[in-house]
Amino acid sequence: MRAGSNLEKVLAAGRFAVAVEMGPPKGTDLDFIRRKAEHLRGMADAVNVTDNQTAVVHMSSIAAAAVLSQMGIEPVVQMVCRDRNRIAMQSDILGASALGIRNILCISGDHPSFGNQKSARKVYDVDSIQLLSLVKRLRDEGKFLGCDDAVRGPVPMFIGAAANPFAMPYELRAQRLAKKIEAGADFVQTQCVFDVAMFRQWMARVRDLGLDARCSIMAGVIPPKSLRMAEYMKQHVPGIIIPDDIVKRLAGVPKEKAGDEGIRIACEIIEQVREIRGVAGVHIMPIEWEHRVPEIVERAGLLPRPSV
Amino acid sequence: MVKAIRKPLEEIVELVGGRARVLVVGCGGCTSVCLAGGQRETLALAAELAECRRQGRAPIETACWTVERQCDAQYLAELEEMTGKCDCVLSMACGAGAQHLAEAYPALPVFPAVNTTFVGIDRDVGLYEERCRTCGDCMLGYTGGICPVARCAKSIFNGPCGGTHADGTCEVGEVPCAWNAIYERLKGQGRLEGILNFRAPMGWIDKGPGAFVQRGYEPRYPTKQGARQ
Numbered sequence: 001m002r003a004g005s006n007l008e009k010v011l012a013a014g015r016f017a018v019a020v021e022m023g024p025p026k027g028t029d030l031d032f033i034r035r036k037a038e039h040l041r042g043m044a045d046a047v048n049v050t051d052n053q054t055a056v057v058h059m060s061s062i063a064a065a066a067v068l069s070q071m072g073i074e075p076v077v078q079m080v081c082r083d084r085n086r087i088a089m090q091s092d093i094l095g096a097s098a099l100g101i102r103n104i105l106c107i108s109g110d111h112p113s114f115g116n117q118k119s120a121r122k123v124y125d126v127d128s129i130q131l132l133s134l135v136k137r138l139r140d141e142g143k144f145l146g147c148d149d150a151v152r153g154p155v156p157m158f159i160g161a162a163a164n165p166f167a168m169p170y171e172l173r174a175q176r177l178a179k180k181i182e183a184g185a186d187f188v189q190t191q192c193v194f195d196v197a198m199f200r201q202w203m204a205r206v207r208d209l210g211l212d213a214r215c216s217i218m219a220g221v222i223p224p225k226s227l228r229m230a231e232y233m234k235q236h237v238p239g240i241i242i243p244d245d246i247v248k249r250l251a252g253v254p255k256e257k258a259g260d261e262g263i264r265i266a267c268e269i270i271e272q273v274r275e276i277r278g279v280a281g282v283h284i285m286p287i288e289w290e291h292r293v294p295e296i297v298e299r300a301g302l303l304p305r306p307s308v
Numbered sequence: 309m310v311k312a313i314r315k316p317l318e319e320i321v322e323l324v325g326g327r328a329r330v331l332v333v334g335c336g337g338c339t340s341v342c343l344a345g346g347q348r349e350t351l352a353l354a355a356e357l358a359e360c361r362r363q364g365r366a367p368i369e370t371a372c373w374t375v376e377r378q379c380d381a382q383y384l385a386e387l388e389e390m391t392g393k394c395d396c397v398l399s400m401a402c403g404a405g406a407q408h409l410a411e412a413y414p415a416l417p418v419f420p421a422v423n424t425t426f427v428g429i430d431r432d433v434g435l436y437e438e439r440c441r442t443c444g445d446c447m448l449g450y451t452g453g454i455c456p457v458a459r460c461a462k463s464i465f466n467g468p469c470g471g472t473h474a475d476g477t478c479e480v481g482e483v484p485c486a487w488n489a490i491y492e493r494l495k496g497q498g499r500l501e502g503i504l505n506f507r508a509p510m511g512w513i514d515k516g517p518g519a520f521v522q523r524g525y526e527p528r529y530p531t532k533q534g535a536r537q
Contacts, residue, residue, distance in 0.1 A: 081462070081464075082462070086509065108462055108464060108469045108470075111461050111462060111471075111479065111480045113461075113480050113481075114480075122462065122463075124462045124463045124464060125509070125510075125512070126509045126510075127462070127464035127465050127466050127467070128464070128466075128469070129465075129466035129506065129507075130465065130466065130507075130508065130509045133506065133508075134509070145509065146509070162470060163470075164470030167468070167470050167471065167472045167473075168468075168472040168473065168474060168475075168476050168485070168488050169468070169472070169476075169488055169491045169492070172468070172491050175504055176466075176468075178504075179466060179504065179505075179506055182506055183466075183506055191470055238470075238471040238472065238473050238479035239470045239471050239472065239473075239479070241474075
């Protein structure tokens with residue numbers, strides 16, 4: 001055990017793991033977090049807490065994750081490279097660890113131009129792969145970045161990375177995952193899968209490189225809530241590929257039934273990726289649809305969550 | 309070279325305020341080449357200023373002079389007499405040149421008339437593209453001659469991020485994804501190994517104003533050794 005988090009234990013036990021993502025509020029309302037998190041209790045092995053997603057200001061991911069911890073729901077704190085330099089990052093990782101947070105997802109973060117602070121000075125002092133190595137160094141060597149200064153006390157973090165099988169250059173993507181594992185990734189959560197065939201190809205390459213044995217791979221799943229959302233993601237969200245037949249399915253049902261169809265699609269994708277060798281779990285990103293997560297995990301046959 | 313763009317007239321007018329005698333100083337170096345602050349642009353700015361002030365019934369007296377390079381002290385000396393006859397100076401050099409001019413004539417208000425934007429190339433006449441952030445630790449050797457600091461929207465060293473579009477463009481704007489381009493070029497040259505290995509965090513040179521002594525000139529500046537290398 002590297003960190004002893006529930007997510008790590010579930011994966012280490014060889015159980016098919018479930019993570020669900022939730023976003024902190026755009027404000028100070030803790031009840032908002034508690035309400036959303038209650039929907040997820042018992043539905044996931046860990047809950048990702050996003051870090052100012054889409055570069056829009058939200059409550060701090062560490063603060064919101066600490067609230068989840070207090071509720072007895074295990075968080076994965078997400079940390080982006082966009083807003084902090086290496087001093088602030090290391091400081092925040094120590095703080096998160098001291099608050100009992102045991103999982104961290106290291107990602108680049110959406111560019112400021114997508115958010116509500118378009119004129120912000122972007123930081124990217126270290127990139128996501130360098131952040132992985134920084135956390136690993138704090139945890140395994142007990143040392144700060146670039147110096148031999150010792151960290152007081154352990155930093156038990158189960159270290160996560162993101163991977164996108166659906167962005168150019170496709171043939172480099174598995175190798176980039178190898179780089180992330182080399183740097184420190186214990187688990188990886190992928191960009192949402194709609195094109196299962198393409199995901200399967202990427203997984204084949206991942207297995208060829210032996211990466212599934214070195215890192216737990218969790219396939220990302222987004223339930224399309226409506227035809228509009230699917231079309232928007234297809235047209236405008238970079239690095240997401242949505243096959244036409246999924247759009248057709250959503251278009252083929254009455255508008256008020258599209259959400260149900262979206263959940264059916266998500267459940268089918270979960271069942272399909274679960275069959276792919278080397279896939280260790282799923283990462284569900286409900287995008288403000290936390291209340292429908294119980295239905296998804298139930299129908300996808302992911303309940304009850306194991307107690308390890 | 310350094311690239312710059314003229315500030316909007318309204319901003320320049322505001323900077324000048326009610327001053328009656330203005331010296332517009334062009335630069336024959338970079339800003340002249342990128343058509344922002346050479347002799348022609350000093351004359352154009354002076355004319356625009358004069359017209360604006362005439363309409364506002366606050367006439368202005370302008371003089372224009374373009375020096376070889378504002379970043380070199382030997383060319384600033386020739387402004388001595390002219391600076392004695394003006395209430396402020398508008399510098400059309402880059403930020404370095406404007407500061408150098410301000411340093412040479414500390415009693416005079418020196419205002420910038422251009423915005424210095426980047427170090428770039430001339431794609432065509434009047435069309436410039438950024439290529440360098442002067443980060444001080446050139447990575448081009450392992451990135452196939454394409455700078456990830458200047459040309460990747462996230463300036464990442466172990467790219468590409470997950471946002472590359474299917475057509476190879478960046479998720480931010482209509483520019484090529486630098487890392488996709490790096491990959492393609494290195495693949496073509498058969499030397500991908502440079503980007504398959506982990507690249508450690510950059511040692512940013514961000515310690516305040518940099519200065520350095522060019523190799524071979526060390527004996528001349530013994531007290532400046534190691535200022536920025």
